[in-house]
Amino acid sequence: MLDLECDDLVNEMFSTFFAVVSDDHPENVLSSMQTIMIVLLEESEDIREDLLLVILSILGRDKSNTARRLAMNVIEQSAGKIEAGIKKFLVSSMSGDKPENSQIDYHEVIYDVYRCAPQILSGVVPYLTGELLTDQLDTRLKGVGLVGDLFALPGTAIPETFQPIFSEFLKRLTDRVVAVRMSVLEHIKSCLLSDPSREEAPQIISALCDRLLDYDENVRKQVVSVICDVACHALNAIPVDTVKLVAERLRDKSLLVKKFTVERLAEVYKVYCLKCADGSIGPNEFDWIPGKILRCFYDKDFRSDTIDSVLCGSLFPTDFQSKIELDIGDFLLDCRCSKRCRGIFPFGRRIRMGMPLRPRRKFVLL
Secondary structure (H helix, E strand, O other), X not given: OOOOOOHHHHHHHHHHHHHHOOOOOOHHHHHHHHHHHXXXXXXOOOOOHHHHHHHHOOOXXXXXXXXXXXXXXXXXXXXXXXXXXXXXXXXXXXXXXXXXXXXXXXXXXXXXXXXXXXXXXXXXXXXXXXXXXXXXXXXXXXXXXXXXXXXOOOOOOOOHXXXXXXXXXXXXXXXXXXXXXXXXXXXXXXXXXXXXXXXXXXXXXXXXXXXXXXXXXHHHHHHHHHHHHHHHHOHHXXXXXXXXXXXXXXXXXXXXXXXXXXXXXXXXXXXXXXXXXXXXXXXXXXXXXXXXXXXXXXXXXXXXXXXXXXXXXXXXXXXHOEOOOOOOHHHHHHOOXXXXXXXXXHHHHHHHXXXXXOOOOOXXXX
């Protein structure tokens, strides 16, 4: 049909397929639509720009899932035929020279093409890297958002051609603008939560540890949040030494960061208790956490009732209360030389007087 110069008819047919396709259609109907489109593309000498735009206009997370899936399948099966056209469109769009009257969001095109045929995007890697390095803040933020979304896709390994982009993405953790650093942290969390054992995890965790000393308190707080969120999701995914670096934020100059770190370490320890109970993790790896929290009584910035509430309500799983005994009374008596520790004596007495029983663990005061 394309060789017979029925271009408008072909464009209309593609548009009609995308408009009417539905999950309600039988599988053979969907397969026939896809086959017809692929055959037309493969047998044509050149892919006209207007036909390519019909296909690309269906891509995007805000589009119909069925039509979008059909378009992605067509692109995947005809990658060799339409690669040059897609690359030309993307390069033009990223250079500020979009086709006239085009409303296509090229970031959404990149996102969907990355999912179905990432090899097509090898030619736009330098342009994506350029977006991460540009002085224009809005463009840099959008670039970080796109790249972060790509790397957070579950079950998708980062292609070798995208490794330079990944390295530059991590470097944005040192961006001069706080908003950019915060955006990278949010996407890094998604990356690790989608696949905690991914090949790049050690590189990501190392970059996170460096930002625990960021000059902005909100960034430091967010780093603590990311590491603890991942640890609570998959405790073995975060090295113990990394959690110990997080615990150093208990001495942070910012009270906001210190209080937040206490709360998050308590959550990590609670997960650890549950893992020990079901035998999925060995004992003693995180037994030092309660001791770190208790040392906060020596910090004048903390109110004793703040730490007391953590010890009473946040540190141990609630279903442990009727099973195990917490040997904290002796520890508290050993601390009687400190006036600040006397504030938690009532907590020790409550346990001695028959309050709900909890895990029998010695606190390691480091």
